[in-house]
Amino acid sequence: MKRILVICSTLVLFSLGAKSQISYGVKVGFNASNVSNSDGKTLSGGHVGGLVNYALSKNFALQGEVLYSTQGCRYKAGEFGPFSLSLNSTLSYINIPILAQYYFTPGFYVEAGPQIGFLTSAKLDNYDPADNDGHAYKDYFKSTDFSGGIGLGYIFKKINLGIDARYTFGLSNIAKESDDKLHNKVFQLGVFYKFGKKK
Known part of the structure; x- marks a missing residue:
């Protein structure tokens, strides 16, 4: 039974690969993030990683990504005369979005899909675990995060370079x-490059 499942899975993947144009790439970008119900302010961060794109037809594609992303929020800790002190709550994730893309033109597209994130670290400025029963700041957050994403982008086909907003x-x-x-809650601006033959 296992052999049959393996053979069937191989055939499905082979047929998908035969009918689809697969491309790979890298991307890097800027994050503006916050955490709902936290009384936090927007925190600046970034993301970097790779992507795999499956062109299913002229207008439709599926794209999977693996991104290291720094996000979180910024807390106002106090005011000293004309100055204010802020504490950054930085949550770092390995995010894996799976996005369906629709191309209105050969270059312009919209996208949407789910994302799962794995928390790799959590830091709060000036946080001392010894002041709070020895718990690390990361202990207060779940190890996985499920999200949805929507966005748009444009790729310059002749140079395989693109930009996106998500x-x-x-x-x-x-x-x-x-x-x-x-x-x-994360707003992203990114730049990506796809390897392979330019069209």
């Missing part, structure tokens, strides 16, 4: 033990 909104509560419902 908004991801958290669907799951990232707080491990809290009555608050905390959700990631």
Whole structure:
């Protein structure tokens, strides 16, 4: 039975690859993020990683990405005369979005799809675990985050270089033990390059 499943899966992947144009690429970009219900302000960060694009037809494609993303929010800690002090709550994730893309023209497209994120680190400026029963800041957050994403982009076919803008909104509560419902919110601007033959 296992052999039959392996053979069937191989045939499906082979047929998909035969009918689809597969391209690979790298991307880097800017994040403007916040966390809902946290009283936080927008925090600047970034993302970097790779992508695989499956061109299913002239107008439709599927794109998977693996991105290292720094996000979170910024808290106002106090005011000293004309100055204010802020603390950065930085949450770093390995995000894996799977996006369906529709191309209105050979270069311009819109996209939407789900995303899963794996928390790699969590840091709060000046946080001392010894002041809070020895718990690391990361202990207060769940290890996975489920989100949805929508965006648009444009690729310059002749040079395989593109730009995109995307908004991801958290669907799951990232707080491990809290009555608050905390959700990631991230706006991204990116630049990507696809390897392969230029058209």
